[in-house]
Structure formats: structure tokens, C-alpha cells
Amino acid sequence: EDQVTQSPEALRLQEGESSSLNCSYTVSGLRGLFWYRQDPGKGPEFLFTLYSAGEEKEKERLKATLTKKESFLHITAPKPEDSATYLCAVQAEWDDMRFGAGTRLTVKP
Amino acid sequence: DGGITQSPKYLFRKEGQNVTLSCEQNLNHDAMYWYRQDPGQGLRLIYYSQIVNDFQKGDIAEGYSVSREKKESFPLTVTSAQKNPTAFYLCASSIGRERYGYTFGSGTRLTVV
Numbered sequence: 001e002d003q004v005t006q007s008p009e010a011l012r013l014q015e016g017e018s019s020s021l022n023c024s025y026t027v028s029g030l031r032g033l034f035w036y037r038q039d040p041g042k043g044p045e046f047l048f049t050l051y052s053a054g055e056e057k058e059k060e061r062l063k064a065t066l067t068k069k070e071s072f073l074h075i076t077a078p079k080p081e082d083s084a085t086y087l088c089a090v091q092a093e094w095d096d097m098r099f100g101a102g103t104r105l106t107v108k109p
Numbered sequence: 110d111g112g113i114t115q116s117p118k119y120l121f122r123k124e125g126q127n128v129t130l131s132c133e134q135n136l137n138h139d140a141m142y143w144y145r146q147d148p149g150q151g152l153r154l155i156y157y158s159q160i161v162n163d164f165q166k167g168d169i170a171e172g173y174s175v176s177r178e179k180k181e182s183f184p185l186t187v188t189s190a191q192k193n194p195t196a197f198y199l200c201a202s203s204i205g206r207e208r209y210g211y212t213f214g215s216g217t218r219l220t221v222v
Contacts, residue, residue: 004151031207031208032207032208034210034211036210036213041216041218042215042216043113043115043199043201043213043214043215043216044152044199044211044213045213046210046211046212046213048210049208049209049210051208087151087152089151089152091207091208093207096154096157096167096168097154097211098151099144099151099152099153100151101149101150101151102151
């Protein structure tokens with residue numbers, strides 16, 4: 001049973017075209033939801049941690065939000081350098097961090 | 110600068126051979142992890158360690174072994190018992206196991222030849 005599902009698998013945007021990535025989860029006792037960025041052939045880079053429903057975090061063109069069932073990563077006016085795979089992970093009480101398969105974002109100039 | 114160093118970047122293994130992947134961190138983090146990444150799948154946990162001389166199996170520990178003799182180092186050995194070892198291996202560390210984001214290394218790509 002999947003605990004973390006990311007959608008879409010791939011997303012192609014024009015530069016400046018805002019959109020959102022989704023991460024839905026089914027764990028109980030959420031300790032934290034994490035977003036990472038991964039460039040090809042490299043390790044993931046930590047972006048945000050969200051701990052409770054209603055919480056929001058922002059960094060440059062990225063904004064992460066959290067509800068009781070899902071998280072969204074909103075990308076405002078993306079640039080080509082935002083192209084990467086974005087990974088979502090959740091951690092429940094007394095459990096390991098569980099990763100989704102990721103959304104591969106391509107931003108065309 | 111603090112960070113995690115994984116080596117080598119690329120590794121080739123022959124059938125029946127054991128190979129060891131290196132992971133060193135200078136972040137003074139207590140917890141360290143090994144993940145395996147395959148195309149189209151989420152990262153899967155192999156082993157983790159929260160303290161020196163102690164480590165725990167993750168979801169896919171069969172065919173792998175680790176040691177934690179120093180706080181800074183957490184090497185992973187891929188043994189000949191691991192039948193499908195070709196993958197991208199990632200080492201990570203964190204201040205503690207719960208509620209903290211992880212710092213990842215740049216990865217080792219292992220290929221069976």
C-alpha cells in the first residue's frame with residue numbers, strides 16, 4: 001500500500017507559467033512532511049518541512065502547503081533553472097521517512 | 110563547508126564480488142542513512158544508524174551490510190548475496206531521526222558488469 005503518492009509524474013511548463021505539484025499521503029500520526037529537489041545524477045536537496053495542517057513555507061518561487069491528506073508545492077512564474085525532480089517524503093511516529101516517486105518538472109524558456 | 114561526501118561516484122561490480130561504498134560527513138550529525146534509488150520508484154531505506162556502534166535494518170537490508178565505528182563514517186557493503194545491485198545509492202545524515210530534514214550526498218552509481 002502506497003503511503004506517499006506524487007502527481008503528476010512529469011510536468012512541462014513554459015517559463016512564467018505557474019502550477020502546482022501534489023503529494024498525497026495516508027500515514028497516521030504525521031511527524032513531518034518534507035520536500036526535496038533532485039537534479040539529474042545528484043543527491044536530493046532539502047527544501048521544506050511542514051509539521052501540521054495549515055502550515056505554509058516559502059522559498060523564492062516555491063511555496064509549500066499542507067492539509068491533513070496532502071501537500072502542494074506551488075511554483076510561481078517558474079524559470080528554466082527550476083527544472084528538476086521534486087520529491088515528497090513523510091515521516092510518521094516511530095517510522096522511517098517514506099519517499100514518493102517524485103514529479104519531474106521541465107520548464108521551457 | 111560542511112557536507113556529506115560519497116565515493117566513488119561510479120562503481121562497477123563483477124558477479125560474486127563484494128564492494129564497499131564510502132560515506133563521510135562533517136556536519137556532526139548523529140543519524141546516518143543509506144537509500145537505494147531505482148527509476149520510477151521512491152527512495153528505499155537500506156540501513157540507518159542513530160549512534161556509533163549501532164544500526165538498524167531498513168526495508169531492503171538483505172544483501173547489504175554496514176558499520177558505524179565513527180560518528181563521521183557509515184560505509185555500505187554490497188555483498189554477492191544482493192542479486193540486483195545495479196542502482197543509485199544515496200547516503201544521508203540528520204541531526205536526529207525524527208522531524209528533521211536530511212542532508213544527502215551526491216550519490217554512487219553502481220553497475221553490475
